[in-house]
Amino acid sequence: MSDQGHGPNFDYQPALPISRGKTFMWLFLSTEIMFFAALIGTYIVLRFGAISWPSTHDVHLAEIYGAVNTFVLICSSVTIVLALEAAKKNHASSAKGWMFLTLILGTVFLGIKMVEYGAKFSHGIYPQHPHSGIYEKPDVYYAQAVRLRLNELKADLQGVGDRTPEQDQQIAVIDEITLKLLTPAEEQLRDHPDAPLGRQLLWKLADKIYPLASVHEHPIGKNESDHTGHVSASPFKLASTGSENGAEAHVSGLNDQHHWLKLPIMIPGGNMWASTYFLLTGFHALHVVIGLIAFGILLMMTLNKANAGVIENVGLYWHFVDLVWIFLFPLLYLF
Amino acid sequence: MSDPTHDDHDESHGSIRLYLGVFLALCVLTTLSFLTYFPWWRGAVSTEMSRLVMMAVSCTKAMLVIIFFMHLKWEANWKWVLTVPASIISALLIFALIPDVGLRMRNASYQRMIHAAERPAAEEKEPGNGHPGAGHHEETQDRETVRPAA
Numbered sequence: 188m189s190d191q192g193h194g195p196n197f198d199y200q201p202a203l204p205i206s207r208g209k210t211f212m213w214l215f216l217s218t219e220i221m222f223f224a225a226l227i228g229t230y231i232v233l234r235f236g237a238i239s240w241p242s243t244h245d246v247h248l249a250e251i252y253g254a255v256n257t258f259v260l261i262c263s264s265v266t267i268v269l270a271l272e273a274a275k276k277n278h279a280s281s282a283k284g285w286m287f288l289t290l291i292l293g294t295v296f297l298g299i300k301m302v303e304y305g306a307k308f309s310h311g312i313y314p315q316h317p318h319s320g321i322y323e324k325p326d327v328y329y330a331q332a333v334r335l336r337l338n339e340l341k342a343d344l345q346g347v348g349d350r351t352p353e354q355d356q357q358i359a360v361i362d363e364i365t366l367k368l369l370t371p372a373e374e375q376l377r378d379h380p381d382a383p384l385g386r387q388l389l390w391k392l393a394d395k396i397y398p399l400a401s402v403h404e405h406p407i408g409k410n411e412s413d414h415t416g417h418v419s420a421s422p423f424k425l426a427s428t429g430s431e432n433g434a435e436a437h438v439s440g441l442n443d444q445h446h447w448l449k450l451p452i453m454i455p456g457g458n459m460w461a462s463t464y465f466l467l468t469g470f471h472a473l474h475v476v477i478g479l480i481a482f483g484i485l486l487m488m489t490l491n492k493a494n495a496g497v498i499e500n501v502g503l504y505w506h507f508v509d510l511v512w513i514f515l516f517p518l519l520y521l522f
Numbered sequence: 523m524s525d526p527t528h529d530d531h532d533e534s535h536g537s538i539r540l541y542l543g544v545f546l547a548l549c550v551l552t553t554l555s556f557l558t559y560f561p562w563w564r565g566a567v568s569t570e571m572s573r574l575v576m577m578a579v580s581c582t583k584a585m586l587v588i589i590f591f592m593h594l595k596w597e598a599n600w601k602w603v604l605t606v607p608a609s610i611i612s613a614l615l616i617f618a619l620i621p622d623v624g625l626r627m628r629n630a631s632y633q634r635m636i637h638a639a640e641r642p643a644a645e646e647k648e649p650g651n652g653h654p655g656a657g658h659h660e661e662t663q664d665r666e667t668v669r670p671a672a
Contacts (some may be wrong), residue, residue: 204598213601217608224612228619235623254556258549264591265545272538499593506591513583517555517576 212500216507223511226470230463230518239323239456243520244400246460247306253520256299260509263292267502274495282490282498289505290482293475300472307461310397310442311452314465320449321457325386325393330373332451333392337361337369340448360445368392393453398438467515474508481505544590548583555579 234240243250270285307313311320322329341361344354372388379385394402442448454460481501488494557563558572567575589595594605 205600213604217604220605220608221612221615224615228616231616232619232622250556250559254552257552261545261548261552264587265541268541268591269538272541503592506587509591510584510587513587514580516552517558517573517580521555521558521576522573 206496208496208500209503212503216503219507223470223514226467227514227518230467233459233463234522237456237459241399241454241456241460242401245454246312246457246464247310248303248464248520249306250520252299252303253516256296257512257516259292259296259299260512263289263296264506264509266292267498267505270490271495271498271502274490274498275492277492279489279491283486286482286485286490286498290479290486293479293482293505297472297475297479300468300475309446311449312454312457312461314461319458319461320451321461322393322451322453323455323458325389325453327373327376327389329393329451329453330369330376330389333369333396334365334373336448336450337365357445357447360448364441368395394440396441396448396450397452397454398440399454400438403438464519467519471508471511471515474511478505478508540590544586547586551579551583551586 266285266289270282270289273279273282273285308318311318313319313321320332322332341358344350344358344361347354350358368388369392372385372392375382375385375388377385442450442452478501481504485494485498485501488497490498555576558567558576563572588605594601
């Protein structure tokens with residue numbers, strides 16, 4: 188009870204009972220917690236404050252990729268823990284093996300992420316102009332952007348001296364879109380500005396260019412072959428399934444049937460979605476890249492007991508990266 | 523736990539079996555949150571409940587990772603010094619943002635409502651043959667109701 192017997196024998200605790208490296212890693216991680224909490228909190232506010240938000244399939248986000256990536260990161264968390272355990276037991280070569288596996292898994296994560304990004308970019312979904320072709324609603328500005336793009340394409344094609352049959356076909360497609368979809372809509376708006384038909388035609392134009400998956404039911408089982416050739420008689424072939432996006436079959440629009448078109452697309456809430464999605468996943472991917480660099484440095488060291496502390500610190504960082512993805516996956520893919 | 527020397531001789535804390543157990547738990551929990559994607563789940567469970575489940579699952583997974591993989595279970599009391607303030611500040615940030623979400627419609631102006639992006643209505647006929655009369659009467663529909671049926 189009493190400390191009478193201990194007298195002058197003070198037991199000073201000079202600092203935290205852990206290494207300085209670990210202390211600073213944890214301090215750094217506590218700032219990271221706040222950083223990602225801010226980002227995720229902002230995402231939640233913007234997402235639930237938004238009047239419109241695209242569904243995942245509207246923006247070519249496939250849930251299965253996110254789930255696989257979650258699994259990959261969990262596996263990599265286990266392998267780095269096993270690397271640490273092996274290093275603590277002074278099994279340098281097996282530690283190196285686990286570390287290498289972690290590096291591979293991290294690279295796989297980034298690879299899947301790149302495939303996902305590619306699916307967005309190929310559909311004209313970018314976070315910012317000038318690449319981004321996302322319009323929020325099909326209004327006169329959207330029609331104007333479509334016309335500008337069509338004019339630009341046609342001028343380029345007409346400037347070519349001797350055109351190939353393929354280029355002639357492209358001009359035909361451009362003319363058909365202009366004459367059958369765009370001009371009627373703009374003329375309706377001009378002649379009857381108060382009648383709804385012009386707006387409906389604009390909707391139709393946007394729908395033909397980029398049909399939203401949430402609007403068109405997925406025509407699963409109805410497999411009209413679409414990949415027979417890009418030169419179809421009419422550019423208005425719709426509701427054909429293309430399985431280019433992995434597991435998800437989606438409705439293909441004009442931009443899918445003619446990849447050179449790259450017309451502006453209409454996704455309600457799409458710009459805010461793109462900004463938040465690319466910001467969150469981009470910062471996370473940046474952390475993954477830094478982790479991979481750390482793994483590369485570790486692989487050049489001898490991973491024995493003397494270096495177990497470094498492995499532990501890098502491991503702490505990597506677990507945190509995993510932790511962030513654990514929250515990002517449901518928020519971005521499943522909400 | 524408060525004894526700093528406890529760590530040194532307790533090498534048993536990182537048993538491989540425990541890590542594999544945590545790994546399995548994480549996989550099962552990931553599958554659980556992925557289940558909410560499937561139509562049969564969405565048909566049976568409300569969106570709010572699904573989101574609650576997903577966040578609960580995420581928090582559980584995060585705790586598993588923090589406690590076991592990041593070794594916080596076996597650390598001395600310093601862990602509270604570093605994690606609790608950061609967690610409190612993060613939580614405060616989230617709570618401070620809640621009114622922005624919860625009260626967003628209170629001051630939503632008429633201008634904002636009429637300029638909100640609209641969704642195209644699904645065409646009744648098979649897509650392709652233009653039926654201009656179809657599809658202009660679900661203007662400000664709640665977006666939950668138009669999620670794809672997948």
